[in-house]
Amino acid sequence: xxRVRIDGIxxxxxxxxxxxxxxxxxxxGELYTLLGPSGCGKTTLLRIVAGLLPQDAGSVxxxxxxxxxxxxxxxxxxxxxxxxxxxxxxxxxxxxxxGLRARRMESExxxxxxxxxxxxxxxxxxxxxxxxxxxxGQQQRVVxxxxxxxxxxxxxxxxxxxxxxxxxxxxxxAVIRRLQRTLGITTLYxxxxxxxxxxxxxxxxxxxxxxxxxxxxxxxxxxxxQNRFVAEFLGGMNVLAARLARPVAAAGVAVVEVDFxxxxxxxxxxxxxxxxxxxxxxxxxxxxxxxxxxxxxxxNQAAGTVTEVGYLGAVARYQVxxxxxxxxxxxxxxxxxxxxxxxxxxVRLWCDPAKVRILAPHP
Amino acid sequence: xxxxAPHPDAGPRRHGDAWWVVSAVGFAVVLAFLVWPLSRVxxxxxxxxxxxxxxxxTYGRVASHRYYWSSLLNSxxxxxxxxxxxxxxxxxxxxxxxxxxxxxxxxxxxxANLALLSPPFIGxxxxxxxxxxxxxxxxxxxxxxxGAPTIYGYRGILLAFVxxxxxxxxxxxxxxxxxxxxxxxxxxxSLGSRPRQxxxxxxxxxxxxxxTAGALLVFMATMADFGTPMVLGEGLRTxxxxxxGEFINELGGNPTMASTLGSLLILINTAALMGQRYxxxxxxxxxxxxxxxxxxRPTRGRLAxxxxxxxxxxxxxxxxxxxxxxxxxxxxxxxxMYAGLSLQSYATVLHLVPRAIANTxxxxxxxxxxxxxxxxxxxxCLARRPSRPHAVLDALIMLAYAIPGTVVGVGLIVVYNHPxxxxxxxxxxxxxxxxxxxxxxxxxxxxxxxQQIDVRVEEASISLGVPxxxxxxxxxxxxxxxxxxxxxxxxxxxxxxxxSSSILLYSGPWATTSVAIFTQVFSNHFGxxxxxxxxxxxxxxxxxFLMYRLLGRQTTVAP
Numbered sequence: 006x007x008r009v010r011i012d013g014i015x016x017x018x019x020x021x022x023x024x025x026x027x028x029x030x031x032x033x034g035e036l037y038t039l040l041g042p043s044g045c046g047k048t049t050l051l052r053i054v055a056g057l058l059p060q061d062a063g064s065v066x067x068x069x070x071x072x073x074x075x076x077x078x079x080x081x082x083x084x085x086x087x088x089x090x091x092x093x094x095x096x097x098x099x100x101x102x103x104g105l106r107a108r109r110m111e112s113e114x115x116x117x118x119x120x121x122x123x124x125x126x127x128x129x130x131x132x133x134x135x136x137x138x139x140x141x142g143q144q145q146r147v148v149x150x151x152x153x154x155x156x157x158x159x160x161x162x163x164x165x166x167x168x169x170x171x172x173x174x175x176x177x178x179a180v181i182r183r184l185q186r187t188l189g190i191t192t193l194y195x196x197x198x199x200x201x202x203x204x205x206x207x208x209x210x211x212x213x214x215x216x217x218x219x220x221x222x223x224x225x226x227x228x229x230x231q232n233r234f235v236a237e238f239l240g241g242m243n244v245l246a247a248r249l250a251r252p253v254a255a256a257g258v259a260v261v262e263v264d265f266x267x268x269x270x271x272x273x274x275x276x277x278x279x280x281x282x283x284x285x286x287x288x289x290x291x292x293x294x295x296x297x298x299x300x301x302x303x304x305n306q307a308a309g310t311v312t313e314v315g316y317l318g319a320v321a322r323y324q325v326x327x328x329x330x331x332x333x334x335x336x337x338x339x340x341x342x343x344x345x346x347x348x349x350x351x352v353r354l355w356c357d358p359a360k361v362r363i364l365a366p367h368p
Numbered sequence: 369x370x371x372x373a374p375h376p377d378a379g380p381r382r383h384g385d386a387w388w389v390v391s392a393v394g395f396a397v398v399l400a401f402l403v404w405p406l407s408r409v410x411x412x413x414x415x416x417x418x419x420x421x422x423x424x425x426t427y428g429r430v431a432s433h434r435y436y437w438s439s440l441l442n443s444x445x446x447x448x449x450x451x452x453x454x455x456x457x458x459x460x461x462x463x464x465x466x467x468x469x470x471x472x473x474x475x476x477x478x479x480a481n482l483a484l485l486s487p488p489f490i491g492x493x494x495x496x497x498x499x500x501x502x503x504x505x506x507x508x509x510x511x512x513x514x515g516a517p518t519i520y521g522y523r524g525i526l527l528a529f530v531x532x533x534x535x536x537x538x539x540x541x542x543x544x545x546x547x548x549x550x551x552x553x554x555x556x557x558s559l560g561s562r563p564r565q566x567x568x569x570x571x572x573x574x575x576x577x578x579x580t581a582g583a584l585l586v587f588m589a590t591m592a593d594f595g596t597p598m599v600l601g602e603g604l605r606t607x608x609x610x611x612x613g614e615f616i617n618e619l620g621g622n623p624t625m626a627s628t629l630g631s632l633l634i635l636i637n638t639a640a641l642m643g644q645r646y647x648x649x650x651x652x653x654x655x656x657x658x659x660x661x662x663x664x665r666p667t668r669g670r671l672a673x674x675x676x677x678x679x680x681x682x683x684x685x686x687x688x689x690x691x692x693x694x695x696x697x698x699x700x701x702x703x704x705m706y707a708g709l710s711l712q713s714y715a716t717v718l719h720l721v722p723r724a725i726a727n728t729x730x731x732x733x734x735x736x737x738x739x740x741x742x743x744x745x746x747x748x749c750l751a752r753r754p755s756r757p758h759a760v761l762d763a764l765i766m767l768a769y770a771i772p773g774t775v776v777g778v779g780l781i782v783v784y785n786h787p788x789x790x791x792x793x794x795x796x797x798x799x800x801x802x803x804x805x806x807x808x809x810x811x812x813x814x815x816x817x818x819q820q821i822d823v824r825v826e827e828a829s830i831s832l833g834v835p836x837x838x839x840x841x842x843x844x845x846x847x848x849x850x851x852x853x854x855x856x857x858x859x860x861x862x863x864x865x866x867x868s869s870s871i872l873l874y875s876g877p878w879a880t881t882s883v884a885i886f887t888q889v890f891s892n893h894f895g896x897x898x899x900x901x902x903x904x905x906x907x908x909x910x911x912x913f914l915m916y917r918l919l920g921r922q923t924t925v926a927p
Contacts, residue, residue, distance in 0.1 A: 078835050148828070152832075161831075
């Protein structure tokens with residue numbers, strides 16, 4: 006189990022800055038996810054950790070020993086690429102054995118280890134197939150076995166599931182998580198899929214434009230996003246402009262003025278020193294829908310009109326316009342089909358003050 | 369802990385590894401064997417004999433003497449006409465085959481590939497065998513009182529060129545048509561286009577880059593062709609033949625004029641090459657083809673007409689090779705051939721010029737081995753380490769493709785006929801010419817292939833503990849194998865029948881088969897010429913069949 010420390014990494018491509026002063030630490034055995042939109046620098050950071058790309062400044066250390074001078078073929082890392090990068094001219098067996106051959110392991114032990122790795126990913130019956138005769142999911146299993154069989158200090162996975170269809174993605178996600186836990190291998194995982202990140206990670210770092218915006222366990226990030234980007238990217242939080250009437254001295258209920266309704270009450274986690282414009286964040290599932298006549302005695306109300314209806318079986322998702330140009334996404338779980346709203350229906354929304362977050366002051 | 373310098377070869381994209389040696393060798397070879405000889409030719413046209421800016425005695429002479437400017441006009445006119453002819457024959461052929469359910473598509477494509485195998489001057493010679501003064505058809509028509517049309521001169525050369533090169537246009541356009549998705553045509557028709565409009569507005573624009581690139585290839589090849597006008601010209605001069613005459617003629621020759629004519633060839637073909645690259649790459653559309661154009665169901669009459677036209681044309685393309693093969697087994701006396709079956713010509717050949725055949729195989733084999741060896745390494749540098757110097761090197765290598773053999777031959781002689789390095793009179797100068805002129809084939813094939821190979825595959829190998837250079841051998845080279853085979857095959861086919869520089873560079877015992885054929889044709893020994901030409905065609909076809917076996921049937925010899 007390896008502790009990985011990434012310290013002050015800077016990377017520029019010509020004029021463009023890809024990473025600006027990124028630091029983070031992976032605890033031994035944890036699955037650490039870099040989550041962000043495409044072009045945020047997450048893959049660049051992974052390639053720097055792999056040694057496939059040189060950084061302009063900063064350092065990467067495994068167990069306290071800097072590896073910046075170690076070429077990638079001596080870092081002893083397993084990499085799983087988005088495009089699989091399976092060796093198309095080698096059989097499954099030869100693919101998995103590739104790294105062991107490079108380490109000059111004798112053939113008997115190689116054979117045993119390849120068999121063991123193939124069993125782990127349930128590919129033992131297809132060892133003599135060529136990659137072209139495998140499905141995408143099977144190729145994914147081969148490259149996973151190929152990366153794990155060398156017993157790497159660190160496993161790097163670059164969007165490993167993005168080329169699979171939705172069902173396989175969920176299945177492979179479970180396989181990866183189970184193997185990673187059993188082997189206790191420190192893993193750096195890159196994805197742009199927030200659901201995947203929430204499902205698989207011990208720790209998530211949300212990245213945007215070459216910076217890390219927030220790190221923490223999935224539940225902490227989901228419950229308490231610190232800024233607007235994290236709120237919107239992770240779980241699609243509704244963000245509303247509001248005004249804090251007066252500073253908040255300690256954790257407790259704060260009152261904010263909103264344009265579309267009477268003032269709302271919000272539970273603040275801690276002190277908010279300045280009054281003035283702020284962003285409020287509300288999860289779609291935290292909003293409740295009532296007929297326009299009902300719910301008058303609830304907290305934090307807003308009257309609006311349904312403009313879009315998406316019925317997904319377990320969930321009904323509405324867009325509700327509460328003021329010109331201001332819409333909220335609302336999710337109703339286990340919707341009663343007789344109570345489904347239609348486009349144009351007037352509704353009244355409300356939500357619990359504890360479910361509204363003050364994100365950050367308006368820029 | 370921060371700011372430590374990264375390891376110099378920590379990744380495949382890093383500089384400072386050993387690949388610079390390959391690009392240094394590439395630059396050295398191209399500069400020594402192409403750039404320097406060509407600049408001597410260009411310098412000769414600028415400096416003249418006096419040694420300083422003598423445009424008057426060089427280009428001025430071309431402009432003022434009909435002897436010179438008529439050859440320039442002949443070359444330009446012939447190449448332009450041949451290009452138009454090849455396009456007008458090759459394109460409808462490709463269209464007919466893709467749009468009508470004509471049986472035997474594979475057969476037609478194979479025939480087109482076979483037609484491209486025989487060196488152009490052998491094609492020209494075959495027309496002499498058929499329609500020349502003592503030609504088979506000529507003598508067959510004579511008793512009927514019909515004079516066969518003359519094969520000599522402008523029209524004969526044009527016929528030989530069009531028959532030689534329309535299969536190339538056909539193969540390139542077929543390739544482009546195979547990439548047009550049926551849905552594009554369907555979309556055009558669903559938007560209200562009639563079939564004819566759909567073709568002109570949707571299909572034609574998509575295949576136009578390939579068509580234009582093919583046309584420019586034909587233009588360059590016919591411009592550079594030395595053997596065809598030599599065999600069929602009968603006094604009609606083109607730039608390469610006149611350049612050869614001016615350079616080789618010890619009496620009335622004029623080396624300065626040879627340089628000037630060579631410079632004109634360099635300029636014209638370099639311009640054509642730049643046009644070809646432009647159309648082949650910049651203007652190429654990236655189309656996703658899931659379902660190729662489907663054959664339509666024409667009326668029975670139209671289908672029959674199209675089938676007859678297709679098989680007639682492809683038969684015409686095979687006429688030269690068949691003529692050579694058949695005539696090589698006929699008893700002959702001088703240029704006259706008789707009905708019958710005989711191995712007399714082959715016996716004479718093996719007795720007379722076994723050395724030339726051995727030379728051809730030895731020099732071609734060596735040149736192709738060097739081309740492939742250096743080409744694979746250079747392609748990796750050019751494709752995986754893009755940089756300004758590498759772009760220059762790539763352009764210089766491609767230049768070899770455009771420069772006529774006559775010009776390269778003259779340049780090599782001018783540079784390497786005096787100390788410090790004397791190569792004239794040895795086999796080495798032939799090897800150098802073959803090597804440098806055909807280096808573009810493996811380089812082009814391999815760079816194209818590398819662009820298809822995911823760099824991540826190489827990175828995966830490195831991350832698994834195999835250093836970059838060993839990764840190259842264990843992963844990249846095996847994946848490039850199809851390109852290596854097709855590059856080697858193309859280089860082999862084009863080298864083995866090379867005439868235009870061989871005729872200048874050979875000396876004494878180092879005559880090649882192509883040179884021997886040329887001498888036999890001019891001394892009216894048609895039987896031996898046909899036997900030698902058959903051996904050449906067979907030797908060119910052998911690796912093509914090997915390639916079919918190795919890589920499947922979808923391969924072509926069209927560059």
